[in-house]
Amino acid sequence: MASTMNPHITERRHIPDRRTNTHVATSHNRMSAIDWIAMTLLIIGGLNWGLVGLMNVDLVATLFGEGSTLSRIVYALVGLSALYSIYTASKMSRRHA
Numbered sequence: 001m002a003s004t005m006n007p008h009i010t011e012r013r014h015i016p017d018r019r020t021n022t023h024v025a026t027s028h029n030r031m032s033a034i035d036w037i038a039m040t041l042l043i044i045g046g047l048n049w050g051l052v053g054l055m056n057v058d059l060v061a062t063l064f065g066e067g068s069t070l071s072r073i074v075y076a077l078v079g080l081s082a083l084y085s086i087y088t089a090s091k092m093s094r095r096h097a
Contacts, residue, residue, distance in 0.1 A: 045078035
């Protein structure tokens with residue numbers, strides 16, 4: 001006897017639809033205003049250090065005056081942004097562990 005499979009009787013496995021809308025951000029992976037400010041300041045600081053290393057040009061000091069109060073404020077804000085980013089990165093690593 002030859003065994004044949006009847007396609008109407010075969011069992012079908014139910015595979016859940018795993019497609020999700022990846023464009024919809026949930027509250028835990030949205031960037032807040034402070035995240036954007038910190039990122040912007042880190043980019044400014046990184047570009048400034050890149051210019052210092054490559055061309056010996058300190059753009060912040062050039063724009064605001066060497067040792068001026070405004071230059072020191074920018075440097076302090078970049079440093080605070082780095083500390084905030086360290087905090088954020090450690091918080092994210094704990095969430096995904």
